[in-house]
């Protein structure tokens with residue numbers, strides 16, 4: 367029961383990072399619920415690798431090793447939440463007066479921490495349309511220290527060409543971080559496409575069962591890893607062993623869930639395209655997806671996220687969301703339960719309206735995260751709600 371780099375993704379997903387407990391043979395890595403680690407002697411301090419659970423914990427290490435085995439790179443770090451991963455990455459890589467370039471469509475919290483918290487320490491941010499790498503190149507200044515993209519982006523699903531932006535970043539000597547939450551390393555591996563750091567909200571597909579919030583990063587470069595690890599320890603943004611335990615179990619079925627949820631998403635998207643009360647459907651697996659060629663080129667699957675607009679605008683959209691029964695009206699995505707979200711009032715409420723509209727996050731956008739239920743039931747629920755409008 368060991369894992370190595372030559373094994374298929376699905377084998378590494380189950381076995382990497384985990385080996386039977388040497389004391390008992392327990393097949394699962396235990397929850398090392400402890401603050402501290404007794405040292406054998408002053409001279410042998412840190413001999414076993416751990417001193418205090420803010421700095422490191424064996425259950426968390428097991429998850430970090432598993433994620434590295436899936437994303438590639440030199441190592442991973444786990445955090446209390448996806449936002450802790452984002453914040454520590456930015457703080458670790460830049461300083462006061464530096465400039466960063468972000469995708470114009472990013473997770474609402476990423477926009478919020480950059481423009482409402484980190485700006486107070488003099489961080490300058492440019493939100494650019496990273497779908498075209500030329501825009502990234504044009505936005506680079508002398509003090510640009512980080513390029514942060516998210517693809518597919520939450521919630522519009524706009525794609526960034528990871529290889530093209532990584533090339534621009536490399537030429538300028540600026541690290542490129544990719545938020546890979548929507549597709550997971552099973553469908554998309556940014557480090558193989560030239561990115562320097564890949565980031566996840568493990569809350570989403572990795573844990574996948576609406577049990578816990580968490581985050582991770584994986585670095586291609588040891589120096590980046592150490593800078594961010596230092597900040598994680600200073601700020602105390604580490605993941606707890608309990609969350610690492612849940613996530614270790616969740617990841618084992620990640621690719622299998624993603625395949626089934628993506629198949630459901632495609633069926634739902636195809637159904638929505640045929641309904642008279644639907645104005646527009648967006649899913650990277652549909653021929654009508656504006657960046658279909660890029661979607662097929664840089665990812666091996668299209669994920670469980672889609673969105674649509676209902677005829678009749680916001681009012682019809684709200685009615686529809688209230689009438690859905692099987693789809694739960696909730697923030698979060700990537701879980702086994704199917705969820706519906708109104709991004710404008712929920713996940714992206716803090717983004718200024720003009721900026722939101724310019725990024726394509728319209729008032730009537732209904733975001734869906736297809737779960738693991740039967741597609742027949744999921745479609746029937748959408749049909750009854752749409753028919754009633």
Ligand SMILES: *Cc1c(COP(=O)(O)O)cnc(C)c1O
Pocket residue numbers: 447448449450473475516520545547548566567568569570579580581
């Ligand atoms: C949810 C999400 C985050 C933030 O993660 P939390 O675990 O909620 O802090 C970051 N990026 C993307 C793309 C997300 O969907």
